[in-house]
Amino acid sequence: MSGGYCFLFRQASSVAPVPVTWAHRGRGVHYFVTPLLSRVITFALVLASLLVLALPAWAENGATTKGVPNVVPPKGEHAGKHVEQPIEFPHDIHTKVNGINCMYCHTYARRSKVAGIPPTSKCMGCHSMIATDKPRIKQLTEYWEKREPVKWKKVHDVPDFVHFTHEKHLKRFVFDNEGMSVDRVSEVCAFCHGDLKQMTVANKVKPLNMGFCVRCHEANKGPFDCWKCHK
Amino acid sequence: MSGNGVNRRDFLKILGWSGVGVAVAGCDRPTTVTLEEGKEEVVAYLQPEEYVIPGVGVWFASTCQQCAAGCGVHGRVREGRVLKMEGNPDSSINYGKLCQMGQAGLQGHYNPDRIKKPLLRKGGSLTEVTWEEALGALEQKVGAASGLAGDRFAWFTGTVSGHQSVLLSAHLAALGSQHHFVHEVINNAVGRAVNLDMLGEAMPRYRLDEAKVILSFGSDFLGAGISPVYFSTAYAKFRTGSPRGVLIQVEPKMTLTGGNADLWVPIRPGTEGAFALGIANQLLKQGVDAAGVPENIRALIASHDAEKVASITGSSADRLARIATLLKERSPSLVLAGASVEGHAHGYSAAAAVMMLNMLLGNVGKTIVAGGSSPFPQMEAKMGGTRDLIAFADAADKKNLDVVFFYGANPVYTAPSHLGLTEKLKNIPFKVAFSNFPDETALSADLVLPVLSPYEDWGTHMGIYQPEQKVVSIQQPLMEPLYPNKGFGDLLLAFLKMRKVKEYESFTDYYSYLKNAFTALPATVKGGALTNDEFWGKTLQKGLLEVPTVVGTLKPRLVEINLPEYKEDAQRPFHLVPSGRLGLWDGRHANLPWLQEAPDQISKIVWTSWAEIHPATAARLGVEQGDFLRITSDQGALEAQVYIHKGIHIDAIAVPMGQGHEEYGRYAKGRGVNPLKIISPGADARTGELALYGTRVTAAAAGRREFLVKLSSNETQLGRKMVATVTADVFNRAEPKTIT
Numbered sequence: 011m012s013g014g015y016c017f018l019f020r021q022a023s024s025v026a027p028v029p030v031t032w033a034h035r036g037r038g039v040h041y042f043v044t045p046l047l048s049r050v051i052t053f054a055l056v057l058a059s060l061l062v063l064a065l066p067a068w069a070e071n072g073a074t075t076k077g078v079p080n081v082v083p084p085k086g087e088h089a090g091k092h093v094e095q096p097i098e099f100p101h102d103i104h105t106k107v108n109g110i111n112c113m114y115c116h117t118y119a120r121r122s123k124v125a126g127i128p129p130t131s132k133c134m135g136c137h138s139m140i141a142t143d144k145p146r147i148k149q150l151t152e153y154w155e156k157r158e159p160v161k162w163k164k165v166h167d168v169p170d171f172v173h174f175t176h177e178k179h180l181k182r183f184v185f186d187n188e189g190m191s192v193d194r195v196s197e198v199c200a201f202c203h204g205d206l207k208q209m210t211v212a213n214k215v216k217p218l219n220m221g222f223c224v225r226c227h228e229a230n231k232g233p234f235d236c237w238k239c240h241k
Numbered sequence: 242m243s244g245n246g247v248n249r250r251d252f253l254k255i256l257g258w259s260g261v262g263v264a265v266a267g268c269d270r271p272t273t274v275t276l277e278e279g280k281e282e283v284v285a286y287l288q289p290e291e292y293v294i295p296g297v298g299v300w301f302a303s304t305c306q307q308c309a310a311g312c313g314v315h316g317r318v319r320e321g322r323v324l325k326m327e328g329n330p331d332s333s334i335n336y337g338k339l340c341q342m343g344q345a346g347l348q349g350h351y352n353p354d355r356i357k358k359p360l361l362r363k364g365g366s367l368t369e370v371t372w373e374e375a376l377g378a379l380e381q382k383v384g385a386a387s388g389l390a391g392d393r394f395a396w397f398t399g400t401v402s403g404h405q406s407v408l409l410s411a412h413l414a415a416l417g418s419q420h421h422f423v424h425e426v427i428n429n430a431v432g433r434a435v436n437l438d439m440l441g442e443a444m445p446r447y448r449l450d451e452a453k454v455i456l457s458f459g460s461d462f463l464g465a466g467i468s469p470v471y472f473s474t475a476y477a478k479f480r481t482g483s484p485r486g487v488l489i490q491v492e493p494k495m496t497l498t499g500g501n502a503d504l505w506v507p508i509r510p511g512t513e514g515a516f517a518l519g520i521a522n523q524l525l526k527q528g529v530d531a532a533g534v535p536e537n538i539r540a541l542i543a544s545h546d547a548e549k550v551a552s553i554t555g556s557s558a559d560r561l562a563r564i565a566t567l568l569k570e571r572s573p574s575l576v577l578a579g580a581s582v583e584g585h586a587h588g589y590s591a592a593a594a595v596m597m598l599n600m601l602l603g604n605v606g607k608t609i610v611a612g613g614s615s616p617f618p619q620m621e622a623k624m625g626g627t628r629d630l631i632a633f634a635d636a637a638d639k640k641n642l643d644v645v646f647f648y649g650a651n652p653v654y655t656a657p658s659h660l661g662l663t664e665k666l667k668n669i670p671f672k673v674a675f676s677n678f679p680d681e682t683a684l685s686a687d688l689v690l691p692v693l694s695p696y697e698d699w700g701t702h703m704g705i706y707q708p709e710q711k712v713v714s715i716q717q718p719l720m721e722p723l724y725p726n727k728g729f730g731d732l733l734l735a736f737l738k739m740r741k742v743k744e745y746e747s748f749t750d751y752y753s754y755l756k757n758a759f760t761a762l763p764a765t766v767k768g769g770a771l772t773n774d775e776f777w778g779k780t781l782q783k784g785l786l787e788v789p790t791v792v793g794t795l796k797p798r799l800v801e802i803n804l805p806e807y808k809e810d811a812q813r814p815f816h817l818v819p820s821g822r823l824g825l826w827d828g829r830h831a832n833l834p835w836l837q838e839a840p841d842q843i844s845k846i847v848w849t850s851w852a853e854i855h856p857a858t859a860a861r862l863g864v865e866q867g868d869f870l871r872i873t874s875d876q877g878a879l880e881a882q883v884y885i886h887k888g889i890h891i892d893a894i895a896v897p898m899g900q901g902h903e904e905y906g907r908y909a910k911g912r913g914v915n916p917l918k919i920i921s922p923g924a925d926a927r928t929g930e931l932a933l934y935g936t937r938v939t940a941a942a943a944g945r946r947e948f949l950v951k952l953s954s955n956e957t958q959l960g961r962k963m964v965a966t967v968t969a970d971v972f973n974r975a976e977p978k979t980i981t
Binding site for chain 1: 276278279280281282283284285286287288289290292294295296297299300301302303315318717718719778781782783784
């Protein structure tokens with residue numbers, strides 16, 4: 011493990027450094043929450059989002075998709091191959107059957123340049139109680155109990171010389187998009203990731219190359235300077 | 242090309258096909274960087290801290306370990322890796338700023354040459370062993386059963402402070418040893434002795450911001466000084482005040498500070514004391530009150546008239562008078578002495594002559610005021626010099642040592658050849674080096690314990706120069722250890738447990754020791770009604786704890802000044818100046834590529850050593866830039882490429898410290914030369930510090946030449962007005978009496 015990714019999995023313990031508050035360094039977001047308060051807030055958010063997300067999901071299953079307003083979706087296809095993952099995670103069950111919002115698990119997408127793979131603790135939040143008898147959940151629980159992170163295979167990626175940020179795209183297509191509802195965010199995700207409601211593990215179905223990006227930026231009047239993406 | 246029978250078209254064809262060849266060959270290589278799906282792994286957190294957002298940095302406060310100044314830092318951590326260092330705005334040492342050495346510290350942390358496992362000498366060579374085996378071997382030699390006691394054991398370290406220093410002292414006490422050798426090449430040990438004798442305080446507070454003019458004798462306070470970032474901030478205040486402060490620098494080789502000066506005065510090395518006395522002479526002539534000056538010193542001053550001093554120092558009589566006038570008229574002033582004054586056999590006297598100017602000018606109490614002291618003297622920085630290096634070499638020579646622990650120092654590299662340290666070390670049966678890198682000292686040790694990097698370890702520090710507010714600065718891990726090694730504090734605790742089980746058994750690790758030490762502080766230090774955990778959390782978050790600082794009073798008095806007559810040396814006509822620089826420092830940062838790549842502030846040379854000489858000297862020696870110059874002292878010779886610059890005295894040859902490593906990893910090894918190796922024997926008469934600037938040398942062309950790699954290959958502006966200039970006459974009409 012030396013030199014690899016072992017230090018990614020820092021576990022909360024008493025021997026932990028304490029970060030400075032974000033006040034000195036302008037990232038735009040200032041978090042000043044005590045651990046206790048943040049736990050209360052997290053709990054309340056989880057409850058609220060489950061309530062809010064569950065309702066439109068029912069509605070959506072019945073209604074036809076109207077398309078994302080004020081957006082010309084990017085064009086381009088990619089015949090992605092099936093990628094064998096350590097656990098065959100069923101996106102379809104979570105999004106289509108259970109109607110869970112993409113951003114419930116990929117919670118970093120609206121806050122950071124990366125959408126982030128959900129931490130195992132997030133999975134266990136539900137699966138310590140739900141569907142515990144299923145083989146895939148047993149596999150997951152095994153990882154969790156061994157305190158071993160799941161090594162997923164990467165499906166979607168852009169080169170290191172490309173600066174792509176999920177946060178900005180979600181802001182433009184969802185949060186600052188008049189007439190667009192957060193409940194239908196999966197349609198925006200599908201621009202680049204395809205319709206995950208029809209997939210188990212993710213499959214690359216969009217080319218994610220420069221032409222694909224540029225065509226969309228052209229159609230939607232996105233920024234066109236080289237340095238916007240090639241910093 | 243056509244001369245070889247290859248035309249342009251053929252050349253392009255060959256180029257094209259070889260490109261294909263490379264591409265085809267490249268297919269066989271396993272790759273981990275790809276856009277193809279399913280090839281790379283993406284690993285999520287198991288259970289992240291609540292504040293973690295992948296892709297967004299989190300800042301942690303810690304303390305910089307790149308020199309002994311102890312600047313507070315913030316480190317940006319993303320996805321579990323520390324990526325960027327910045328200054329901690331709460332620190333009263335660096336006020337949120339950080340120098341290039343602080344920035345480059347990360348390259349020490351991620352350095353490919355880091356030692357990953359303990360090394361034990363077996364049958365003559367160092368072999369990788371487990372920590373159990375390494376500590377077992379160590380316990381055999383220094384544990385309770387070993388019978389080792391008293392001064393047969395020694396610690397040899399760089400500057401140490403904080404709780405590590407407390408535990409280190411406790412370890413020495415547990416073994417009954419008095420031997421703690423503290424060694425720093427770039428130090429102000431002579432200056433501290435002068436201050437203690439003449440002001441009653443070793444480290445008073447220099448109010449650069451209060452001074453209207455600074456006369457600095459080789460004090461490189463902006464570069465290789467005691468606290469470069471602190472003094473840069475103070476210097477900025479000095480420069481932006483009204484009227485704008487004037488800096489005059491008197492030194493043999495232009496330092497970074499000299500490069501910033503309004504007036505730079507070259508001086509023959511070793512004659513700074515005479516120059517100071519010459520200024521004193523002029524001041525007395527101009528009617529400065531010298532009532533408190535005893536008769537013998539007054540006579541000494543009287544004997545240094547302008548003409549005599551000009552002939553000794555190589556400066557002009559007129560210039561002395563003008564500097565004196567400026568000092569007198571623009572009060573308060575500040576006169577400083579630095580390494581080039583102190584590094585002679587008469588360094589103490591020369592620095593005392595410089596300090597006397599402050600007294601004559603009435604600066605004591607205005608620009609030199611009393612510094613503060615903290616309630617925790619045991620945690621204050623233990624500062625070193627080169628005297629301890631001599632003492633250590635002596636102890637090793639007399640076979641007085643059985644076991645030595647080295648930490649934060651590389652004496653095998655820094656010791657001049659005349660000390661013969663490499664040979665003398667063989668007299669010490671068991672040498673332990675706590676080092677992250679295969680440096681010269683580590684590779685001559687019998688056991689190498691790779692400690693955690695400063696970015697992985699816990700600790701506390703007190704900067705060597707904290708004249709305003711004393712702070713205990715916290716060092717927090719900024720990421721998980723890259724290699725499964727042990728922290729320095731944890732090792733100290735382990736050593737103490739070998740001897741004093743009862744006293745230390747309650748501390749499971751160094752973290753618990755530190756937390757306990759902080760939470761046990763009295764309420765006056767903690768401040769506010771906080772629980773222990775709240776106080777500890779708050780302190781870690783801020784990165785430092787301000788402790789009550791008591792400001793004392795200065796007790797000025799004059800001391801005896803004994804300056805020898807300056808003597809020419811016909812056999813060795815040149816003076817060797819082993820200059821220090823902010824960057825490679827004393828050589829400890831030679832393994833950091835960023836600092837090798839960062840050009841020297843004056844010469845703009847990168848990645849190598851050079852011999853800096855005046856154009857007149859170059860003409861005298863018949864050498865040009867890039868020629869190798871062979872510099873010979875009574876201790877040996879070295880060869881370095883000539884760099885020609887007007888910012889050096891014609892009798893001086895400057896070779897920078899920092900290069901010439903025989904070991905120390907791929908970036909440092911075998912690069913340039915180490916001027917410390919050819920330093921002549923000799924030490925300051927009063928303090929016993931090595932006379933680093935007192936070496937006489939000969940120089941001759943070595944008969945070979947290479948292209949000298951440097952930024953800004955041309956010293957002139959080629960007629961383009963990139964930096965517009967006016968004559969002194971025009972300038973003085975606008976702002977009188979600024980240029981002397």
